[in-house]
Amino acid sequence: DGGITQSPKYLFRKEGQNVTLSCEQNLNHDAMYWYRQDPGQGLRLIYYSQIVNDFQKGDIAEGYSVSREKKESFPLTVTSAQKNPTAFYLCASSAKNRGSGEKLFFGSGTQLSVL
Amino acid sequence: GENVEQHPSTLSVQEGDSAVIKCTYSDSASNYFPWYKQELGKRPQLIIDIRSNVGEKKDQRIAVTLNKTAKHFSLHITETQPEDSAVYFCAAIANTGGFKTIFGAGTRLFVKA
Numbered sequence: 001d002g003g004i005t006q007s008p009k010y011l012f013r014k015e016g017q018n019v020t021l022s023c024e025q026n027l028n029h030d031a032m033y034w035y036r037q038d039p040g041q042g043l044r045l046i047y048y049s050q051i052v053n054d055f056q057k058g059d060i061a062e063g064y065s066v067s068r069e070k071k072e073s074f075p076l077t078v079t080s081a082q083k084n085p086t087a088f089y090l091c092a093s094s095a096k097n098r099g100s101g102e103k104l105f106f107g108s109g110t111q112l113s114v115l
Numbered sequence: 116g117e118n119v120e121q122h123p124s125t126l127s128v129q130e131g132d133s134a135v136i137k138c139t140y141s142d143s144a145s146n147y148f149p150w151y152k153q154e155l156g157k158r159p160q161l162i163i164d165i166r167s168n169v170g171e172k173k174d175q176r177i178a179v180t181l182n183k184t185a186k187h188f189s190l191h192i193t194e195t196q197p198e199d200s201a202v203y204f205c206a207a208i209a210n211t212g213g214f215k216t217i218f219g220a221g222t223r224l225f226v227k228a
Binding site for chain 1: 121147149151157158159160161164204208210215216218219220221
């Protein structure tokens with residue numbers, strides 16, 4: 001699967017519930033990203049991390065939280081504060097060095113739906 | 116803020132015809148422009164990219180052109196095949212201490228056999 005694995009493939013959330021999406025990579029990439037994909041709106045950046053124990057908000061961070069305790073892992077929590085969480089969530093990673101660091105490698109995605 | 120506009124949102128062509136997708140970016144510091152292809156139910160994958168010091172790049176049936184002055188870049192697919200049917204995303208990146216990719220909204224390409 002190209003070295004970056006997302007799980008689960010499908011996830012259902014009940015109202016008021018927090019859910020966590022997993023993203024693991026074995027590409028030794030420094031940077032990791034979370035994108036949200038809605039029909040007709042392309043890919044919007046939620047959070048990104050360029051190094052362990054550090055992360056920055058993207059364009060639509062409200063209602064989401066992340067952690068980066070290990071280089072390989074960048075889990076995303078969709079909190080109850082996110083009122084419209086139904087979407088396809090894509091995790092990506094990239095190397096840090098110029099010349100290849102701009103290229104994103106994507107996971108296979110998680111489809112989150114609200115019950 | 117930074118923005119990438121992509122047109123058209125949907126494109127339908129006959130097999131063997133050419134397809135052109137156009138993008139415009141707003142951040143003049145952008146210096147890297149990748150194109151990703153996402154087949155139905157699959158992850159986006161990089162198909163071609165171009166840097167700001169190059170005006171055109173070609174890889175078999177696909178090519179990308181860049182006009183830095185106008186802040187336009189385009190994807191050209193020649194001799195389209197049914198397996199080219201997918202959603203295509205353009206993107207722009209500025210190296211401002213990190214790599215933040217700004218994506219266009221995507222173009223859904225249908226190639227009719």
